[in-house]
Amino acid sequence: MDQTNSQLKRDIGFFTALSIVIGTVIGSGVFMKPGIVLESSGSTLMALAAWLIGGIFSIAGGLTIAEVGAQIPKTGGLYTYIDEIYGKFWGYLSGWIQTAVYGPAIIAALGLYLGSLHVHLFNIEGRIWEFVIAIGYVLFLMWVNIIGTKYSGWVQNVTTVAKLIPIAAIIIFGLWKGEQTIFDPGAFQTTELSFGAAVLATLFAYDGWVLLAAVAGEMKNPAKLLPKAILGGLLFVTAVYLLVNAALFIVLPAGEVVQLGENAAGVASEILFGKFGGLLITIGIIVSIFGTLNSKILGHARVPFAMGERKQLPFADSMAKVHPRFKTPHIAIIQQSVFAIFFMLIGDPNRLTDISIFAIYIFYIFGFYAVFTLRKRNPGKERPYSVPLYPWIPILSILSSLYVIYAMLTTDPMGGLLAVLILLLGLPIYYYLKKKYS
Numbered sequence: 077m078d079q080t081n082s083q084l085k086r087d088i089g090f091f092t093a094l095s096i097v098i099g100t101v102i103g104s105g106v107f108m109k110p111g112i113v114l115e116s117s118g119s120t121l122m123a124l125a126a127w128l129i130g131g132i133f134s135i136a137g138g139l140t141i142a143e144v145g146a147q148i149p150k151t152g153g154l155y156t157y158i159d160e161i162y163g164k165f166w167g168y169l170s171g172w173i174q175t176a177v178y179g180p181a182i183i184a185a186l187g188l189y190l191g192s193l194h195v196h197l198f199n200i201e202g203r204i205w206e207f208v209i210a211i212g213y214v215l216f217l218m219w220v221n222i223i224g225t226k227y228s229g230w231v232q233n234v235t236t237v238a239k240l241i242p243i244a245a246i247i248i249f250g251l252w253k254g255e256q257t258i259f260d261p262g263a264f265q266t267t268e269l270s271f272g273a274a275v276l277a278t279l280f281a282y283d284g285w286v287l288l289a290a291v292a293g294e295m296k297n298p299a300k301l302l303p304k305a306i307l308g309g310l311l312f313v314t315a316v317y318l319l320v321n322a323a324l325f326i327v328l329p330a331g332e333v334v335q336l337g338e339n340a341a342g343v344a345s346e347i348l349f350g351k352f353g354g355l356l357i358t359i360g361i362i363v364s365i366f367g368t369l370n371s372k373i374l375g376h377a378r379v380p381f382a383m384g385e386r387k388q389l390p391f392a393d394s395m396a397k398v399h400p401r402f403k404t405p406h407i408a409i410i411q412q413s414v415f416a417i418f419f420m421l422i423g424d425p426n427r428l429t430d431i432s433i434f435a436i437y438i439f440y441i442f443g444f445y446a447v448f449t450l451r452k453r454n455p456g457k458e459r460p461y462s463v464p465l466y467p468w469i470p471i472l473s474i475l476s477s478l479y480v481i482y483a484m485l486t487t488d489p490m491g492g493l494l495a496v497l498i499l500l501l502g503l504p505i506y507y508y509l510k511k512k513y514s
Contacts, residue, residue, distance in 0.1 A: 097309025103368030105281025116274035130278030131314030133476035142303035149298035172502035178432035179376030180415035235367025242360025250323025381405035
């Protein structure tokens with residue numbers, strides 16, 4: 077494992093690591109979730125509170141995983157941690173759900189969002205073009221990630237900076253020129269008041285920060301960079317989410333934000349900048365999702381690569397290959413991209429994404445509890461990084477994950493059962509490979 081990981085270039089520095097966190101988390105959620113969170117919470121004040129709590133939960137999880145990642149600075153992230161701490165069986169299950177569903181479904185969803193935005197922007201008729209554009213984006217970024225982590229890092233750095241331009245414009249001009257009262261809920265209809273559902277919606281928008289841990293084996297100094305990048309990135313994202321929502325609430329009445337839903341940011345932009353503002357925000361969303369898609373392909377491919385090293389996937393030797401010239405896990409990158417294209421063609425990627433997020437939060441609990449396991453296993457051992465306010469931060473992380481699981485089961489029990497079924501489908505493969513390589 078160490079020998080193979082050492083073949084990957086350590087090209088990722090602090091700014092690229094920070095860009096991966098920011099670029100992965102800030103995707104479409106900041107534009108699509110304000111109306112949902114506001115409708116569920118019932119007022120602008122409670123909506124901002126939900127965004128803040130979601131940020132606190134995510135920061136707690138990031139700080140907790142960073143202690144584990146600093147002690148196990150290897151490629152594969154959550155899968156690798158669970159495999160080394162709890163054993164091959166639990167490691168396999170976490171890796172299986174990430175390889176077969178979680179990563180490809182999210183990549184597919186982001187690609188289809190890009191296709192839909194392009195069709196709308198250029199008034200292209202025919203749904204087939206959404207798929208063509210979506211597949212084109214995935215294939216292009218697949219190629220970028222194959223030719224070198226350095227190049228995908230450049231894409232991440234550029235798109236992270238570019239996506240913040242329209243966001244900054246909305247924040248600055250919205251807070252400056254808006255005429256609404258931010259803490260006045262206004263009059264709007266809500267089908268079901270649920271602060272829990274509001275927090276749950278924000279957690280989906282914050283999801284993705286754990287991908288930085290998946291490329292720890294390619295960082296120049298993971299013990300120092302990993303916790304700094306996760307903390308700095310999530311603090312920045314939390315501030316951005318709060319400010320964007322505050323700006324929207326000042327520009328638009330609360331009822332309009334709920335009614336407009338995912339179009340609220342575009343309408344607010346038109347009010348602030350005219351019709352050109354609507355075009356600007358659409359381009360900004362495209363750039364935002366493009367950067368997020370790049371980071372998802374970069375991070376998720378490292379999971380099947382690490383599983384291939386441990387002989388836990390079919391065609392394991394191929395999955396574990398490093399490109400002789402580019403020093404990237406090219407076969408694993410191709411596998412994730414091909415699975416994503418498959419999901420685009422056969423099903424609803426949003427539904428698959430919801431199911432996979434439920435499944436991954438189960439294994440987040442394993443990752444968070446690993447802090448207690450490692451400290452008990454290695455008493456007195458010096459750690460490169462220690463989570464602050466131990467044990468309260470890890471406990472908060474575990475409780476927040478349990479809350480997500482509870483919320484998903486109460487709102488979509490059939491989706492939860494389907495996720496469990498997908499996990500069970502991976503068991504025959506596990507036992508077959510175990511027998512084959514024993």
